[in-house]
Amino acid sequence: MDFELEPEHIQIRDTVKKFCEKEVIPFAEEWEKEEIFPLETIRNMGKLGFFASPFPEEYGGTELGFLANSIVAEELGRASLGLACCLNMQSGTCPMTILLNGNETQKEKYIPGIISGELLGCFAVTEPNAATDMAGIETKAIRDGDSYIMNGSKLWITHATVFDAGICFAKTDPSQRHKGLSAFIIEKDMPGLSARAEKDKLGVRSSDTGEIVFEDCKVPEENLIGEEGQGFAIAESSLTYGRANIAARSLGIGQAAVDAAIRYANEREQFGKKIGSFQMNKQIIADMVANTEASRLLVYRASWLQDKGLPSANESTIAKFFASEAAVQAVIGAAKIHGAYTYSSEYVVARLYRDVMLMTAGEGTSNIQRIIIANNALDLNK
Ligand SMILES: Cc1cc2nc3c(=O)[nH]c(=O)nc-3n(C[C@H](O)[C@H](O)[C@H](O)COP(=O)(O)OP(=O)(O)OC[C@H]3O[C@@H](n4cnc5c(N)ncnc54)[C@H](O)[C@@H]3O)c2cc1C
Known part of the structure; x- marks a missing residue:
């Protein structure tokens, strides 16, 4: 057993710490007070490889691993939890869902953009009547030719009004609970998709949070992750x-x-x-x-x-x-x-x-x- 961090872990910690001292801590209070979403800072974090450590090089990752990713999360959480909320969307659940479950086309199309910070991700599970009870999701995605027609709404979604591409869970078989759930990649410009910000939150006010609404939103079949029912x-x-x-x-x-x-x-x-x-x-x-x-x-x-x-x-x-x-x-x-x-x-x-x-x-x-x-x-x- 060895409790020492590897030199690359120490290096990433020092880099993130210096970044936070210069680019985050001096502004964190103002971002929170004024509800400023620090897009430029997130883009800079992407350029510095802060989101890339758990991902293979072929998709733009640095292959430094999950411990390196946790060290980044720790240091950002220490400086500004509002800013750190973006991590899950840029290096956690959103791109990881695609890496672990997506096909080659989906991985190549979305992972490099998200982990470099050029695209903002999201991970939309929560709904007005389904939070802890994920199987109770009511958003429907019903097959229609070579697309799915999505109807419903997601609440409390990080990056709701700023995301470019993300993951959304919906029922392809509304008669089922867990077994009726499927996972889709959604894009902000899809017709029928709109978003509204949740303003004046208690905390993490520099993190964009809001509602995503689907009204006959057409999601192409190639955006289904895995198979129907695997959500x-x-x-x-x-x-x-x-x-x-x-x-x-x-x-x-x-x-x-x-x-x-x-x-x-x-x-x-x-x-x-x-x-x-x-x-x-x-x-x-x-x-x-x-x-x-x-x-x-x-x-x-x-x-x-x-x-x-x-x-x-x-x-x-x-x-x-x-x-x-x-x-x-x-x-x-x-x-x-x-x-x-x-x-x-x-x-x-x-x-x-x-x-x-x-x-x-x-x-x-x-x-x-x-x-x-x-x-x-x-x-x-x-
Ligand atoms: C700032 C912010 C950002 C968020 N970002 C996202 C996001 O990006 N994507 C997303 O999908 N969601 C997001 N959420 C939603 C978050 O994931 C939910 O708040 C969380 O899933 C819990 O749901 P809930 O608060 O509605 O609690 P509920 O599910 O209503 O539960 C209320 C309480 O009852 C308890 N409870 C419920 N069921 C049981 C049970 N069976 N046994 C014991 N106790 C139970 C819970 O533990 C909780 O204490 C965000 C929320 C916030 C505030």
Whole structure:
């Protein structure tokens, strides 16, 4: 067993850190306040290869692997969770679904553009009446000659109003639940597709989120991924990677909370002493540090397994569950250390507080991760 990062991992961490210090952190508060979607920054991240590490060279990837991808997610999550939301669309579930399940034409057509940041991706599952219950999806895609006619709507979709091409799940057989689901590649210019932004969100306001509506939208048959009825299995295949990715972003925001708490505890004085010298504050900081370190080990283990091509679904689920819950606790800890100044825009902790809850909801809520972990432990998934 070796806990050392490889030199290429250290190099990518340093590159992303420097990028964040110069191009993200100075602007993050303004992006959040003004709901600015930082398109140029995302394009620059693409040019620097930040999205390309898990992908083969033949599709424009750098083949640096999943651990490298998690390190990028961690550092971006630490700098701006709003910006880091784009990662899943540019290097996670969206292009990974095509890599794992698409045909050669689909891979060549979409993956290079998405992982280079030239095209923006999306991954549309959630609907007004179907979120955790994916099999309850009501959007229909009914075959009509050499196309499918799609009707329905998707809610809370990252990149809804800015995406170029992405994945959408719809029922090709509405009489079935899981077995009726299929996966499609959608493009923003398809006739019958429209989008509306979800404005004034609580957090991650620099991330574009919204509704995508399909009204007799014509989707060519060549945009079906795999076969009709395979949608649920296709979603599951890429969610393993999506969960490791969101776990890494959670680790990043947790680390940002630790950094903020330590900085403030070493600066603020009460009773003539630094507040970090008080036993009860030390306990808060110790819990935050220990849980964040444990998150890091879980995230890196899941990513390492993925790099080795070993099964990682359960480990990714454990990492996602633990790291997202630990991040929430770390942000609460940072808020306690900051006291009244949590409410000041002078400190980063207010932004962390608004952003962090998304980590326990996206890619399956904590309840769902618990159910999967328990079912695996109890051998009930067979
Ligand atoms: C900023 C943002 C970006 C998003 N981006 C995307 C995106 O790009 N693509 C996308 O498809 N979705 C996206 N989502 C939606 C997100 O994935 C959903 O919020 C998530 O799937 C949970 O759905 P829900 O919040 O509606 O909760 P619900 O499914 O309504 O569940 C509510 C609560 O009940 C619990 N619950 C539900 N069923 C069970 C059960 N069987 N057992 C135990 N507990 C249960 C849940 O754990 C949760 O705590 C985004 C959301 C936000 C806020």
